[in-house]
Amino acid sequence: MACIMAFSCCNSASAFAPIPLHSTTIDVSTTQLFHWANRFDGRFEQQSSIVSDDSSLVRPAKLKPISEEFTRRSILSIGVIGTYYTLLSSSLPANADFAPGGTLLDRPVSVTFGNSEASTSRAPNNSNVLFAQDNYYKFGAAAQWIEPGSTEFPKTMPFVPSQQRYDALKKFNGRVKASIEQVVKIGSATSSADVPESDDAVYQLRALGLLANSFLASENTGTTNELMLARWYINEMGLRIDDYKRSLEQQGNEKEANACYAYLKKAMNSYLTLINRSISSKVGEQFSYL
Numbered sequence: 001m002a003c004i005m006a007f008s009c010c011n012s013a014s015a016f017a018p019i020p021l022h023s024t025t026i027d028v029s030t031t032q033l034f035h036w037a038n039r040f041d042g043r044f045e046q047q048s049s050i051v052s053d054d055s056s057l058v059r060p061a062k063l064k065p066i067s068e069e070f071t072r073r074s075i076l077s078i079g080v081i082g083t084y085y086t087l088l089s090s091s092l093p094a095n096a097d098f099a100p101g102g103t104l105l106d107r108p109v110s111v112t113f114g115n116s117e118a119s120t121s122r123a124p125n126n127s128n129v130l131f132a133q134d135n136y137y138k139f140g141a142a143a144q145w146i147e148p149g150s151t152e153f154p155k156t157m158p159f160v161p162s163q164q165r166y167d168a169l170k171k172f173n174g175r176v177k178a179s180i181e182q183v184v185k186i187g188s189a190t191s192s193a194d195v196p197e198s199d200d201a202v203y204q205l206r207a208l209g210l211l212a213n214s215f216l217a218s219e220n221t222g223t224t225n226e227l228m229l230a231r232w233y234i235n236e237m238g239l240r241i242d243d244y245k246r247s248l249e250q251q252g253n254e255k256e257a258n259a260c261y262a263y264l265k266k267a268m269n270s271y272l273t274l275i276n277r278s279i280s281s282k283v284g285e286q287f288s289y290l
Contacts, residue, residue: 016154016225017114017139099140100126101133109140117263118142119239129239130199131209133223135232143232146270148289151277158216158224162282168214169284175207176275176287183268184290186241187261192248198238208234208271215278226274233271240264265290 097109107113111122126132135143146153182202186195196202212230217223240263247257269289276286 016135016143016229017141097140099136099138100124101137103138103140105140107140111136111142113141115142115144117145117266119236119243119263121239121243122235129235130205131231131235133228133231134235135225135228136235138225138228143229143270145266146273148269148273149276150273154226154229154274157277158218158221158226160215160218160221160278162280164218165215165278165283168211169279172207172211173284175204176211178202179204179208180268180272180287180290183237183264186244187265189248192245195241195245195248197245198241203237203241205234205238208237211275212271215275230271230274233267233274236267237264237271240267 093106095108096104096106098104099109109124111120111124112118122129122136126134126137135141144153182204189195198205209231212227212234216227216230240260244257244260244264247253247260250256272287272289279286
């Protein structure tokens with residue numbers, strides 16, 4: 001008897017991914033089966049593992065990461081007929097695609113899906129950002145902005161011991177404030193020479209990620225969706241800093257430069273709002289917004 005392997009396909013939205021667009025289903029031919037096997041194999045050329053997340057915010061039935069690493073050879077070796085039957089029975093959508101992290105979705109993967117203001121400079125495989133495993137990596141979509149001080153999104157926050165948050169804030173407080181000050185500083189830049197590139201340590205973007213690690217995840221929770229969300233905002237900051245710099249290099253492109261900077265501030269404020277929700281009076285003083 002042939003062994004059958006099933007792909008899990010997301011058929012509804014989660015709190016961290018927007019509602020998918022309407023799609024139709026197709027019959028899967030042998031040629032398409034080989035196409036999907038190649039697509040799946042290609043997704044793992046630069047990734048050795050898949051992030052496993054036990055967060056209850058995303059039910060496995062809705063978005064189920066593939067738990068093992070397969071190559072095209074291993075997929076085909078278990079039997080074309082068995083895999084072909086499984087794909088047919090799952091009614092694979094015509095526009096289904098894999099997120100960079102390997103999750104099969106029932107919609108196209110796009111760096112701007114769910115947020116038209118997300119930077120189009122992001123590489124489709126997430127290779128040009130500081131933190132590769134972010135919201136786009138897992139959900140194949142951009143995250144929505146968070147209004148300063150809002151608690152509407154995300155609905156809940158992961159439990160992290162207050163002592164862990166206290167220690168992290170004490171360690172990274174100054175570096176986060178320096179990052180905020182630098183973003184404010186480049187807002188008055190008149191030329192690209194006044195804007196350091198995003199990988200410059202002056203922006204302290206890595207420190208923002210380290211603070212998020214201690215605020216939004218613990219040994220008990222593992223990598224949470226909220227942590228991936230925070231990383232997406234940090235990555236957007238880096239992308240928008242470089243977008244802003246390139247816009248300033250182009251004479252007469254002031255409108256685009258202003259738009260890039262506005263999105264940079266939205267990314268920073270979204271990150272700060274997410275972090276501030278975890279700063280109680282016992283932990284310390286919340287950060288100011290831009």
